[in-house]
Amino acid sequence: MNNTEEKNYIFGIRSIIEAVEAGKTIDKLFIQKGLHNDLFAELWKLVRVKRINYKHVPLEKINRLTRKNHQGVFAFISPIDFHNIEDVIPKLYEEGKNPLVLVLDRITDVRNFGAIARTAECAGVDTILIPEQNAAAINADAIKTSAGALHKVTVCRTWNLKLALQFMKDSGIQLIGCTEKTQDNMYKPDYTPPTAIIMGSEEDGVSPEFLKMCDARAKIPMSGKIASLNVSVATGVILYEAIRQRG
Numbered sequence: 001m002n003n004t005e006e007k008n009y010i011f012g013i014r015s016i017i018e019a020v021e022a023g024k025t026i027d028k029l030f031i032q033k034g035l036h037n038d039l040f041a042e043l044w045k046l047v048r049v050k051r052i053n054y055k056h057v058p059l060e061k062i063n064r065l066t067r068k069n070h071q072g073v074f075a076f077i078s079p080i081d082f083h084n085i086e087d088v089i090p091k092l093y094e095e096g097k098n099p100l101v102l103v104l105d106r107i108t109d110v111r112n113f114g115a116i117a118r119t120a121e122c123a124g125v126d127t128i129l130i131p132e133q134n135a136a137a138i139n140a141d142a143i144k145t146s147a148g149a150l151h152k153v154t155v156c157r158t159w160n161l162k163l164a165l166q167f168m169k170d171s172g173i174q175l176i177g178c179t180e181k182t183q184d185n186m187y188k189p190d191y192t193p194p195t196a197i198i199m200g201s202e203e204d205g206v207s208p209e210f211l212k213m214c215d216a217r218a219k220i221p222m223s224g225k226i227a228s229l230n231v232s233v234a235t236g237v238i239l240y241e242a243i244r245q246r247g
Contacts, residue, residue: 008077008139011062011070013039020046025078027138029054030062032072043073051159053132078138080150082157085164088127089171099126099173100242101196105161105206106134107231113138114145115232116199121149123239128153129196131161165213168196174215177206178238180228182217189216191242199238202231 010019020026020043029047033056047054062074085101092099102125107113113136120128135157136142143150158164165175173194178186191197198214200206211217220229220237229237 008079009075010077011066011068011074013043013071013073016073016075017043017046020050025081026052027076027078029075030057032059032062033057035072079143080138080155083154085129085156085158086167088154088156089168092126097126099194101127101129101173103129103196103198105198105210106201108134108136110136110139110141111145112232114142116235117146117153118149119236119239121153123243125153127156129156129158129164132157132159162209165210175213176216176218177211177214178234179206179211179217180219182219184217184219185221186218186238186241189218191245195242197238197242199231199235
């Protein structure tokens with residue numbers, strides 16, 4: 001690990017308990033398989049209550065992360081704080097805003113994520129919504145690639161992206177999926193109402209179950225021989241069509 005990474009991790013059961021109780025955001029927690037003792041039971045209760053993203057791993061995995069007395073647990077601390085979409089959307093309405101939300105479905109490349117965050121902040125996106133699982137790690141590389149935008153834009157994280165999308169629909173926010181699986185180009189949808197734009201992974205695009213929930217689909221016109229854009233570039237293209245329409 002490099003020096004920057006070393007500042008963003010902790011290990012040891014008591015140290016992690018204290019970090020959680022102090023309000024630190026745990027990005028990922030590794031727990032040794034089969035770990036059981038009274039002190040760990042205290043940590044495990046916090047993990048469940050705080051819904052911390054965790055993974056059971058072999059002892060060898062944690063030993064590779066640190067050779068110090070880790071007591072079977074190792075955690076990465078997020079450099080940013082995450083928010084709940086259920087809290088953010090009502091607040092945006094209370095502030096008189098016309099919400100523009102960016103949803104990232106399985107965007108796992110750290111640098112793509114950082115570049116997307118930078119564009120989103122520049123475009124005035126109100127919040128970025130990501131899932132707990134299958135999402136890029138928000139680490140030093142992500143912060144650097146975002147040019148610091150991740151310290152300025154609100155990032156929401158959810159255990160159940162489908163429920164979060166339904167919450168937004170119930171809150172009067174339309175869902176627009178950016179996908180090649182449509183005949184409608186990106187200029188057809190009306191982006192002026194409260195809107196959430198969903199971007200999918202480079203490999204598979206937006207998940208079919210989320211596309212079914214969308215109120216509209218949008219395809220970026222392609223004239224060249226290469227059939228697709230990098231997801232961070234595609235995000236910029238469609239976001240600025242939304243900004244153009246919103247004036």
